[in-house]
Amino acid sequence: MGLRAFALLAICGSLIYFDFSTPKLAPLRSTLALTLSPVLWVASLPRHLSDASSYLDSRDQLAAENKLLRDRQFQLEAKLQKFEALEAENRRIRELLASAKNLQENVLITEIIAANQDPYRHQITLNKGARDQVYRGQALVDASGVMGQIIQVNPTTSVALLITDPDHGIPVEINRTGLQTIALGVGDGQALRLPFLPGNADIQKGDLLVSSALGGRFPAGYPVAQVFDIKHNPGEHFAEALAYPTAKLNQGRQALLVWSEDHSADSETIVSVPGAAPAEDDQPKKALPPRPISAAPSAGADKPAKPVKP
Missing domain, CATH: 2.40.10.340 (Rod shape-determining protein MreC, domain 1)
Incomplete structure (x- = not known):
């Protein structure tokens, strides 16, 4: 492993031993931790920046999705109102058709x-x-x-x-x-x-x-x-x-x-x-029945009318 690696392992082992066995090294450890805290903060700064960027992206995305969903909800509510109006209109038309069957007329x-x-x-x-x-x-x-x-x-x-x-x-x-x-x-x-x-x-x-x-x-x-x-x-x-x-x-x-x-x-x-009479295509589908004409002639129909005296 080499002399340098052996020396570092020895120093680390000695520090660990003295840290647990001698409480006098606790203030030194606290001082070193306080001194090295800016270094630790700088080392964690990229991670914090990445988290902040992800948070902003997520917030903008959620705001856009929220707006899209609100617009979609507004459109669906408008369509629902139209469907309700169409349903009521269809119900009235069905009632009219049922009434037409009862009338038995054209x-x-x-x-x-x-x-x-x-x-x-x-x-x-x-x-x-x-x-x-x-x-x-x-x-x-x-x-x-x-x-x-x-x-x-x-x-x-x-x-x-x-x-x-x-x-x-x-x-x-x-x-x-x-x-x-x-x-x-x-x-x-x-x-x-x-x-x-x-x-x-x-x-x-x-x-x-x-x-x-x-x-x-x-x-x-x-x-x-x-x-x-x-x-x-x-x-x-x-x-x-x-x-x-x-x-x-x-x-x-x-x-x-x-x-x-x-x-x-x-x-x-x-x-x-x-103007001119409508074409055959313009005529209604249900033609009105003509008025029935009696086949029997009325009384006196063949007799000439008598002149009226002045």
Whole structure:
């Protein structure tokens, strides 16, 4: 091993022996440790710098990941809200389809694209018009009841008057008794009034009002409103009742256009599109059935008309 290595081992062994056997060397060891502490700090400085750099890198990376996750969460929450809206819309459309099956008439789903901002005019604009064979006076319903009727037809849009409008009236009958009357809009967007009830009319709170076949515009037997108040004014011949509409007039964006059974394509109420007639591809898939014509001639149809004397 050599003389130098042997001498160093001897010195180290002697120092170890005297360190454990002689307590007088403890102050010297403390002094040497204090003197050499800067050297130890300088020796450990690269390790501390490396740890600090790793900490800064990790902190910046965590901050970036945190921001990315927050943005992702915001996007997912927005999509979730949209999905909830789509789910509610699909539910309303399913209800409309189920209602269409119950109607047993030719119907067409339409979308509400605008509403009249005048608080005293309850009108809505639909995305179906004359190109879809919409006509004036056509009934508009939803999954819960009658909404109103068409009052204006444009080539691609139409305007409907809701049953709560003060200018709207609909023939109804009390479902429990069959009593027929007229329901008028109050104008507040929430109620209908029945002003022409006989004083002894059998009507109660909670009675369901359904559409009557009188007039032929609305599908018979479809819910219209439910009575919530009855007024008997003494000394008057008529009683008055108030009812809440069953249709969800201020909810949803879809409704059903209903074709009446006695409406024909050549009726005067149909508003034709200006210009040439639409092509076959533009015609609706469900054509309206023509009005039946009786095969038997009317009495006196073949006789010439007598001249009228002046």
